[in-house]
Amino acid sequence: MSSTSVCKATDPVAPMRPVIPLYAVARTDVPKQRGARCSNCAMRTLCLPPELSATDYGRLDAIICTTRHVRQGDSLYRAGDAFQSLYAVRAGSFKTVIVHRDGREQVTGFQITGETLGMDGIASSEHTCDAIALEDSVACIIPYGQLQKVCNELKSMQQYLYQMLSNEIVRESTQMLMLGTMSAEQRLAQFLLNLATRFKARGYSGSEFNLRMTREEIGCHLGIKLETVSRMFSRFQRDALVETRGKRVHIVDAERLALV
Amino acid sequence: MSSTSVCKATDPVAPMRPVIPLYAVARTDVPKQRGARCSNCAMRTLCLPPELSATDYGRLDAIICTTRHVRQGDSLYRAGDAFQSLYAVRAGSFKTVIVHRDGREQVTGFQITGETLGMDGIASSEHTCDAIALEDSVACIIPYGQLQKVCNELKSMQQYLYQMLSNEIVRESTQMLMLGTMSAEQRLAQFLLNLATRFKARGYSGSEFNLRMTREEIGCHLGIKLETVSRMFSRFQRDALVETRGKRVHIVDAERLALV
DNA sequence: CGGTTGTTTGAATCCGTTCAATACCTGTGG
DNA sequence: CCACAGGTATTGAACGGATTCAAACAACCG
Numbered sequence: 001m002s003s004t005s006v007c008k009a010t011d012p013v014a015p016m017r018p019v020i021p022l023y024a025v026a027r028t029d030v031p032k033q034r035g036a037r038c039s040n041c042a043m044r045t046l047c048l049p050p051e052l053s054a055t056d057y058g059r060l061d062a063i064i065c066t067t068r069h070v071r072q073g074d075s076l077y078r079a080g081d082a083f084q085s086l087y088a089v090r091a092g093s094f095k096t097v098i099v100h101r102d103g104r105e106q107v108t109g110f111q112i113t114g115e116t117l118g119m120d121g122i123a124s125s126e127h128t129c130d131a132i133a134l135e136d137s138v139a140c141i142i143p144y145g146q147l148q149k150v151c152n153e154l155k156s157m158q159q160y161l162y163q164m165l166s167n168e169i170v171r172e173s174t175q176m177l178m179l180g181t182m183s184a185e186q187r188l189a190q191f192l193l194n195l196a197t198r199f200k201a202r203g204y205s206g207s208e209f210n211l212r213m214t215r216e217e218i219g220c221h222l223g224i225k226l227e228t229v230s231r232m233f234s235r236f237q238r239d240a241l242v243e244t245r246g247k248r249v250h251i252v253d254a255e256r257l258a259l260v
Numbered sequence: 261m262s263s264t265s266v267c268k269a270t271d272p273v274a275p276m277r278p279v280i281p282l283y284a285v286a287r288t289d290v291p292k293q294r295g296a297r298c299s300n301c302a303m304r305t306l307c308l309p310p311e312l313s314a315t316d317y318g319r320l321d322a323i324i325c326t327t328r329h330v331r332q333g334d335s336l337y338r339a340g341d342a343f344q345s346l347y348a349v350r351a352g353s354f355k356t357v358i359v360h361r362d363g364r365e366q367v368t369g370f371q372i373t374g375e376t377l378g379m380d381g382i383a384s385s386e387h388t389c390d391a392i393a394l395e396d397s398v399a400c401i402i403p404y405g406q407l408q409k410v411c412n413e414l415k416s417m418q419q420y421l422y423q424m425l426s427n428e429i430v431r432e433s434t435q436m437l438m439l440g441t442m443s444a445e446q447r448l449a450q451f452l453l454n455l456a457t458r459f460k461a462r463g464y465s466g467s468e469f470n471l472r473m474t475r476e477e478i479g480c481h482l483g484i485k486l487e488t489v490s491r492m493f494s495r496f497q498r499d500a501l502v503e504t505r506g507k508r509v510h511i512v513d514a515e516r517l518a519l520v
Numbered sequence: 521c522g523g524t525t526g527t528t529t530g531a532a533t534c535c536g537t538t539c540a541a542t543a544c545c546t547g548t549g550g
Numbered sequence: 551c552c553a554c555a556g557g558t559a560t561t562g563a564a565c566g567g568a569t570t571c572a573a574a575c576a577a578c579c580g
Contacts, residue, residue, distance in 0.1 A: 098437050106437040120433065122426035129433065152412070165425040166382035172432035173380065173389065177358050177366040179439035180483035184568065214526065223440030225569060230528055246527075246577070444536065475559065488536060490560055506545070506559075 037061050038140075046114025046202070047088040047140075049160035056154055063146045068139050070094075076117065076131040076139055083121025085141045089113050092137020093212045095221075096120075098129045107221035108172070110134070110213060112198060119168055134212040179223045187222040188232045189260040192242065196251055207254065211247040297321050298400075306374025306462070307348040307400075309420035316414055323406045328399050330354075336377065336391040336399055343381030345401045349373050352397020353472045355481075356380075358389045367481035368432070370394070370473060372458060379428055394472040439483045447482040448492045449520040452502065456511055467514070471507040 038044055039057035048060070067090060070076050076087055076094060094111045108129060111117050117139065121127040151158035178187050200206030211218070215233075216226040236242035241257045243250040251257060298304055299317035308320070327350060330336050336347055336354060354371045368389060371377050377399065381387040411418035438447050460466030471478070475493075476486040496502035501517045503510040511517060 098433055100437060100441070104437065104441040106433075106440045108433045108436055119426055120430050123423050123430050128430050161422075162425070163383050165422070165429065166379055168429050169425065169432065170380050170383050170388050172429065172436060173358055173366075173368045176368055176432065176435055176439060177360060177364065179436060180366045180480070181360070181364040215528095216526080220440070226526090227528080227570085228568060231568090234528075474557090485537060486558090487538085487560080491536090494560075 038064055041090070041140075043088065043090060043114045047116055049156045051156060052154075056157075059150055059154065060157075063150055064088075064140050064142050066141045068141055070133040070137050070139060072133050072135050072137075074133055076133065077121075077127045078130045079126075079128055081121075081127045083118070083125045083127055083144065085143050086119060086147065087117040087131070087139040087141060089115050089117065090138040090140050093134045094131050094137060094139075095134055095213060095217060096129045096131050097220075105220055106223075107217055109175075110195075110221065113202060115198075116164055119165055122165075134217075184222070184224045184228045185232050185235065185260055187224065188218070188229060188236075189241075189257045191218065191222060192249065192251060193254060193258055196254065207251045209249055211249055298324055301350070301400075303348065303350060303374045307376055309416045311416060312414075316417075319410055319414065320417075323410055324348075324400050324402050326401045328401055330393040330397050330399060332393055332395050332397075334393055336393065337381075337387045338390045339386075339388055341381075341387045343378070343385045343387055343404065345403050346379060346407065347377040347391070347399040347401060349375050349377065350398040350400050353394045354391050354397060354399075355394055355473060355477060356389045356391050357480075365480055366483075367477055369435075370455075370481065373462060375458075376424055379425055382425075394477075444482070444484045444488045445492050445495065445520050447484065448478070448489060449496075449501075449517045451478065451482060452509065452511060453514060453518055456514065467511045469509055471509055 038048060038060040039054070044057075052060075068076065068087075070092075079099065089111050091113060093113070094117060096108045096111070096117065097105055098108055099105050111131075117131050118127065120129055122144070147157075147161070151161055178190055182190065195209070195211075196206040199209050213221075214226070215229045219226045219229045222229070233242065233244050236257070237244060239256075241251075241253050241260070243252055298308065298320040299314070304317075312320075328336065328347075330352075339359065349371050351373060353373070354377060356368045356371065356377065357365055358368055359365050371391075377391050378387065380389055382404070407417075407421070411421055438450055442450065455469070455471075456466040459469050473481075474486070475489045479486045479489045482489070493502065493504050496517070497504060499516075501511075501513050501520070503512055
């Protein structure tokens with residue numbers, strides 16, 4: 001999620017191996033801040049195409065020059081906001097939520113370091129969901145108009161953007177499969193294994209981590225009630241698949257968990 | 261869905277007002293066929309950006325020159341197939357299905373005339389779902405590589421492609437909301453109203469139409485069992501919201517149906 | 521330290537599933 | 551043309567997984 005230098009530093013777990021060092025980030029909630037550089041960002045392997053030259057990075061540095069600090073619970077953008085930029089999570093984590101007229105809420109995704117936000121806004125020039133910080137977080141601002149210009153000259157970047165959009169489509173399809181066909185137990189198992197994979201890809205432990213979201217937010221993502229989430233955690237504990245203590249998660253037997 | 265000249269012509273309902281005339285299409289299942297022309301296709305307002313010049317259309321005609329006829333039940337592409345083209349439905353209709361290792365199936369969407377297929381394949385150069393024809397259908401083949409070239413010269417087309425991808429993301433988010441938060445009754449109501457809107461946008465009746473999919477396929481899309489779909493149809497009938505006779509649907513009271 | 525928020529667990533209830541039987545529709549072949 | 555077959559749709563009754571409501575507990579913050 002974040003390096004120890006960022007945010008509240010109350011996390012004694014995930015950053016034990018700070019494999020991906022990040023710049024120190026002031027805790028003040030300054031809306032924008034210069035100084036971010038793609039060219040030497042530790043996250044660049046996650047949000048940029050792999051084969052970029054030094055001059056390519058220079059071009060991106062000229063575009064993505066601001067970051068935004070978002071306090072826990074605050075929004076990066078809200079449904080209805082004019083779409084102007086994509087965002088990359090530089091530190092911390094977010095949830096994206098769509099709210100129906102009648103108040104129904106669905107968490108459409110959780111985004112951690114190196115993942116991208118805001119692609120829903122391209123269609124209608126308006127965001128269709130809220131992006132809320134799960135902890136004090138930092139996002140890189142990627143102005144869409146300028147990104148397009150870069151894409152016109154940098155074909156690999158253009159291709160990468162198409163792929164990111166398509167990836168989001170595939171991710172959501174998978175989530176639909178989960179919501180449409182799986183039991184509460186299976187949904188939670190898949191959710192934990194998916195999170196584990198993403199943490200591992202970032203150099204953190206894939207078996208021990210801290211959840212940044214509440215049981216309610218997990219339930220709202222998986223289409224089940226928070227009580228059910230809690231019951232399933234208890235069941236996993238009983239069956240020696242996962243150990244939990246509050247937000248702390250230890251996946252004991254990933255293989256069996258996948259077969260639930 | 262299709263004009264009377266296409267397919268089995270067993271549909272006495274939807275094409276009663278053939279507002280969108282289509283070219284006659286031979287019933288033989290020829291894999292590819294020349295002769296399609298974007299410039300004078302009746303569907304062009306649906307799958308292309310609005311403000312194109314004659315020369316712009318000429319460019320597209322040079323690219324999208326083949327169509328493919330797909331028999332009911334046959335696939336346009338399958339999960340694992342190499343991604344090479346996007347597809348636009350020219351006549352008929354399709355469903356897209358993801359199949360989990362364990363056999364679980366989820367219908368991620370239904371595509372009718374003028375809608376687009378295949379965007380899931382961009383991410384990994386492989387399709388991730390099956391696209392199956394619900395009736396004898398015709399799809400325009402849009403070679404992705406060549407489309408990219410056109411996009412590089414035709415900015416409005418490029419923007420449109422980005423928007424189409426984003427639109428798909430938004431559509432899937434909405435579907436997730438449905439799967440995650442709504443009762444069986446509400447899901448079916450929303451589904452029917454959504455279909456009605458799309459038919460209406462194509463010049464057909466928004467209150468009377470024929471379903472092209474079975475109860476099982478509807479259920480598989482809505483995350484409920486086919487028996488439940490049937491029960492909800494019966495409930496709507498009892499409450500004078502919708503009248504059905506097999507695949508024939510008449511939405512009697514759309515306002516109340518939306519409030520279910 | 522007290523108040524707030526988040527988590528766990530139990531018991532009763534309910535919605536959707538499962539299993540099963542019957543009816544229907546459509547295309548096929550006698 | 552009618553009868554038949556096979557897939558599709560409807561309906562009932564019993565069951566079960568998830569929800570609801572409620573209460574107790576734990577963790578966190580000012």
